[in-house]
Amino acid sequence: xxxxxxxxxxxxxxxxxxxxxxxxxxxxxxxxxxxxxxxxxxxxxxxxxxxxxxxxxxxxxxxxxxxxxxxxxxxxxxxxxxxxxxxxxxxxxxxxxxxxxxxxxxxxxxxxxxxxxxxxxxxxxxxxxxxxxxxxxx
Amino acid sequence: xxxxxxxxxxxxxxxxxxxxxxxxxxxxxxxxxxxxxxxxxxxxxxxxxxxxxxxxxxxxxxxxxxxxxxxxxxxxxxxxxxxxxxxxxxxxxxxxxxxxxxxxxxxxxxxxxxxxxxxxxxxxxxxxxxxxxxxxxx
Amino acid sequence: xxxxxxxxxxxxxxxxxxxxxxxxxxxxxxxxxxxxxxxxxxxxxxxxxxxxxxxxxxxxxxxxxxxxxxxxxxxxxxxx
Amino acid sequence: xxxxxxxxxxxxxxxxxxxxxxxxxxxxxxxxxxxxxxxxxxxxxxxxxxxxxxxxxxxxxxxxxxxxxxxxxxxxxxxx
Numbered sequence: 261x262x263x264x265x266x267x268x269x270x271x272x273x274x275x276x277x278x279x280x281x282x283x284x285x286x287x288x289x290x291x292x293x294x295x296x297x298x299x300x301x302x303x304x305x306x307x308x309x310x311x312x313x314x315x316x317x318x319x320x321x322x323x324x325x326x327x328x329x330x331x332x333x334x335x336x337x338x339x340x341x342x343x344x345x346x347x348x349x350x351x352x353x354x355x356x357x358x359x360x361x362x363x364x365x366x367x368x369x370x371x372x373x374x375x376x377x378x379x380x381x382x383x384x385x386x387x388x389x390x391x392x393x394x395x396x397x398x
Numbered sequence: 399x400x401x402x403x404x405x406x407x408x409x410x411x412x413x414x415x416x417x418x419x420x421x422x423x424x425x426x427x428x429x430x431x432x433x434x435x436x437x438x439x440x441x442x443x444x445x446x447x448x449x450x451x452x453x454x455x456x457x458x459x460x461x462x463x464x465x466x467x468x469x470x471x472x473x474x475x476x477x478x479x480x481x482x483x484x485x486x487x488x489x490x491x492x493x494x495x496x497x498x499x500x501x502x503x504x505x506x507x508x509x510x511x512x513x514x515x516x517x518x519x520x521x522x523x524x525x526x527x528x529x530x531x532x533x534x535x536x
Numbered sequence: 537x538x539x540x541x542x543x544x545x546x547x548x549x550x551x552x553x554x555x556x557x558x559x560x561x562x563x564x565x566x567x568x569x570x571x572x573x574x575x576x577x578x579x580x581x582x583x584x585x586x587x588x589x590x591x592x593x594x595x596x597x598x599x600x601x602x603x604x605x606x607x608x609x610x611x612x613x614x615x616x
Numbered sequence: 617x618x619x620x621x622x623x624x625x626x627x628x629x630x631x632x633x634x635x636x637x638x639x640x641x642x643x644x645x646x647x648x649x650x651x652x653x654x655x656x657x658x659x660x661x662x663x664x665x666x667x668x669x670x671x672x673x674x675x676x677x678x679x680x681x682x683x684x685x686x687x688x689x690x691x692x693x694x695x696x
Contacts, residue, residue: 273411276429282485285433288426288506291414292696295423295497308695311624311688314672315695340695347420352696359433361616365507368426372499372696380669380688381695382625393626394694398664430616446615449544449608453615455592478615490616499696510616518589518608519615520545531546532614536584 262337263319265310270339270350281334284357288364290372292352294345298394304386306345311380315340318379322371330367332358338371340381351383400475401457403448408477408488419472422495426502428510430490432483436532442524444483449518453478456517460509468505470496476509478519489521537562539601541573542608547586550579560601566590567597573609584612617642619681621653622688627666630659640681646670647677653689664692 262278272291279287294306323336335357345351354371358364383394400416410429417425432444461474473495483489492509496502521532541556548554551573560569566588574580587610588595594610601607621636628634631653640649646668654660667690668675674690681687 272414276410279429280486282434285431287429287431289429290499290502291417291425291427292499293423293425296420309625310695311622311669311690313686314669314688317672348418361428361430361507361510364428365503369499369503376693376696378674378693379695380624380690380693382691383694384625393629393691395692396626396663396694447545448615449542449589449610451606452589452592452608514613514616516594516613517615518544518610518613520611521614522545531549531611533612534546534583534614 261320261323262339263316263323264339265312265315265319266339266341267343270341270353272350272353275337275339275353275355278337279335279355279357281357283359284334285359286361286364287355287357288361288368289353289355290368291350292372294347294349294351296347298385301385301387303347304388305347306351307384307386308342308345308351309382309384310340310342314380319375322374322378325374326356326367326371329370330358330363332360332363333367334358336367336371338375340379399458399461400477401454401461402477403450403453403457404477404479405481408479408491410488410491413475413477413491413493416475417473417493417495419495421497422472423497424499424502425493425495426499426506427491427493428506429488430510432485432487432489434485436523439523439525441485442526443485444489445522445524446480446483446489447520447522448478448480452518457513460512460516463512464494464505464509467508468496468501470498470501471505472496474505474509476513478517480519537601537603539603539605539607542606544608545611546583547580547609547611551577564601565597566595566599566601569601569607570597586611617681617683619683619685619687622686624688625691626663627660627689627691631657644681645677646675646679646681649681649687650677666691
């Protein structure tokens with residue numbers, strides 16, 4: 261299990277390397293990148309902040325939940341970036357390896373969906389005329 | 399749109415490069431690799447054969463169907479390997495880039511599922527004691 | 537009319553060659569072609585499915601074949 | 617008991633510092649802590665949600681805080 265929170269650019273090749281298993285026929289990978297717009301506003305860059313200890317703990321827990329739900333899951337990696345990101349930069353990579361493909365899609369989607377709900381990481385979008393903490397207000 | 403049928407090892411990094419788009423926040427990638435077993439038998443290697451012209455035409459069509467179904471799909475790549483593959487080798491890579499994540503999972507899964515149903519590519523599994531064309535017989 | 541049928545995978549192995557040259561009456565349908573090949577090569581009837589491709593598209597049984605068509609037999613596909 | 621509350625994201629900006637030192641009666645619950653902070657920093661009541669983390673886990677409102685707990689305020693998360 262590869263769980264990481266990093267200030268450096270995420271090395272996708274290394275994540276894919278970690279997926280290698282002779283019994284795994286399917287690897288699904290989700291890469292979240294910084295978009296140039298959000299709810300119609302032009303985004304200049306993003307700032308990610310994390311509660312490191314809890315974020316790592318919760319990331320590990322999400323991965324473990326996936327393993328319980330899909331016991332055939334053979335490899336799992338979740339790597340999240342912190343700090344200031346430019347448009348196109350990779351913010352998060354989730355990868356799972358399973359024997360068959362349906363489970364790889366389901367487990368990968370479960371992990372990114374759950375991550376977005378529970379992992380204490382916060383994103384501030386920077387526009388030309390200000391900044392907003394995403395999802396902070398109703 | 400990157401559609402390829404190749405005798406050479408698939409360059410996953412190049413496929414991911416092709417997914418870059420400033421408006422795309424989500425990239426989903428499916429990688430199919432050669433497993434060391436199939437229906438309980440130990441697999442030594444795989445042989446892939448394709449009806450090249452039709453396979454390329456059908457691969458393109460599947461990608462186009464995905465674009466019709468998910469008009470927000472910004473980038474799509476489908477690369478399939480041919481020839482003899484060893485355990486762990488990559489047989490197929492599907493990647494899609496979309497603004498939001500749910501569509502990236504759905505479109506990628508649609509493409510690999512449909513590919514497996516319609517694209518004229520055939521896989522022969524080689525065991526210690528013989529070979530079998532996968533799915534040929536009921 | 538003269539048709540060349542390309543063969544792949546297990547269909548190629550059953551027939552024992554990678555293409556067949558056939559002389560067929562004008563107006564032969566896809567279904568008639570399939571029936572003739574299955575009679576000639578009974579191993580083809582054992583397959584889970586057997587389709588005919590015509591100019592890179594899957595052909596319907598009632599379609600009529602034409603001399604310039606690119607024809608192939610498509611046994612069950614197993615890509616991915 | 618003395619508690620240190622770690623603050624992140626918009627909660628840190630609303631409070632204006634990255635941690636708070638509070639002296640609270642023994643037996644203070646998560647809910648009581650939240651209520652006190654929301655009274656002191658009304659901007660916190662405007663958030664879509666506000667949770668308390670205790671030792672890296674989300675805490676329930678009725679849980680009682682202890683001096684050695686690692687406590688943090690968790691405004692709406694937006695990772696990914």
